[in-house]
Amino acid sequence: MLTDIAMFLQDQGELAMGSRLKALSERLYAIADEVYRASGQTLEARAFPLLRYLQVKGPATVTEIAAAIGQTHSAVSQAVAKLRRGGWLVRRRDRADARRGLLELSAEAEARLDRLGPQWRAIRRGVRAAAARCGGDLLGALAAFEREVARGELTREILAEHARIDAARVEIHPYRADWREHFYRLNAGWLERYFALEPIDRQVLSDPDTHVLAPGGAIFFAALDGEVIGTCALLKEAPGVYEVSKMAVEPGFRGRGAGGLLLDAVIAEFRRRRGRTLFLESNRKLAPALRLYERAGFVHHPAPRPGSHYARADVYMVYEGKR
Incomplete structure (x- = not known):
């Protein structure tokens, strides 16, 4: 069931699009976290863009990461501090320019992320399938998608996909x-x-x-x-x-x-x-x-x-x- 707040935001149509997307974003983070927890992983969904960038692109500065993932320098700096405390990131000097500090994944983080392919594939599949079922105009599709999320269907679908992918050879x-x-x-x-x-x-x-x-x-x-x-x-x-x-x-x-x-x-x-x-x-x-x-x-x-x-x-x- 949708909450009264969600119903109110829907009634505001285009005026509340940002608020609705923010609320949906929070729920999607929670779903991804649930998927990670269900498979014994400690990754937080909010850290995914930063960690995935370093996994795919290699060592980078805070400025480069912020520009690539669409977040502010301050937000990335705060996330980096937390991830360094958690053992996910290490900082080193750029060999080509000692004034530049580069961030890179720790060996432990590399190993953790190299096991998350099945979860990521399951999330991709679940979101893609839910979005396809919603069809129609953007606002209508968003409302249908919000209902999918609220009913727990997306979570169930992603978890089922993950179980199947993880069991595959x-x-x-x-x-x-x-x-x-x-x-x-x-x-x-x-x-x-x-x-x-x-x-x-x-x-x-x-x-x-x-x-x-x-x-x-x-x-x-x-x-x-x-x-x-x-x-x-x-x-x-x-x-x-x-x-x-x-x-x-x-x-x-x-x-x-x-x-x-x-x-x-x-x-x-x-x-x-x-x-x-x-x-x-x-x-x-x-x-x-x-x-x-x-x-x-x-x-x-x-x-x-x-x-x-x-x-x-x-x-x-x-x-x-x-x-």
Whole structure:
């Protein structure tokens, strides 16, 4: 049931739009918090924009964060202070400019956020479904949406979606044309965070049919409950010589084994083709990825690969099989 205050604000029509959206915002925060609590997480929904920005974009200043998430410098500063006390954030000096203080996620925060993909996917699905049911003009849709929230239907739907997603197993699929956009999206995300999109990256990611599949390569996708969360490519360098490339798993879904399954699929395809050499190039910054490659049977070579295509590559590994 709607409260008398909610009914009054509805009667004010367009004049109360801001107040209604604020009230709805408070309820949506509460729903998200309920979803997090139901799955044993301690994240507060109000902190999501700030933490998600740092997870996706990497270290940033308070000013940069405030501009990106549409909040005041003061509001972000207050949130940062609270999150630092809670162990979510650490502050360090910018190596390029000692006068600038950068905020970044703590190691513990990175680990926490890397487990929240199922909750975030459930919230997306629940809100999308509720909004679709509401239809009509904006004010009518808002009223219908408020009723959905007040009746608890949105909460129930999100919790049900989360239970289903969390129980699902990661599945590996071969290349699908309708998933091509995810090949670009997932790889561009981590490249822009840690390095930069180089010309060869843009070329391959924008047209994988021409630059990966046509020369004899392969692309695999990891999906959870029907939605893509990861990808990896097998590039044909020369007859019998292949490269593992463009491995990416969506932030929030790491730790579910998607990376290992993708790598297994690429290695299996390499063997199926009776390849002679399988190599990869990476960077020392990407320690979790390097550990994954090592476990899979890739061995470090003492120097970067001669003639490397990538300016960022300072690691060269060749597959020798699991020992």
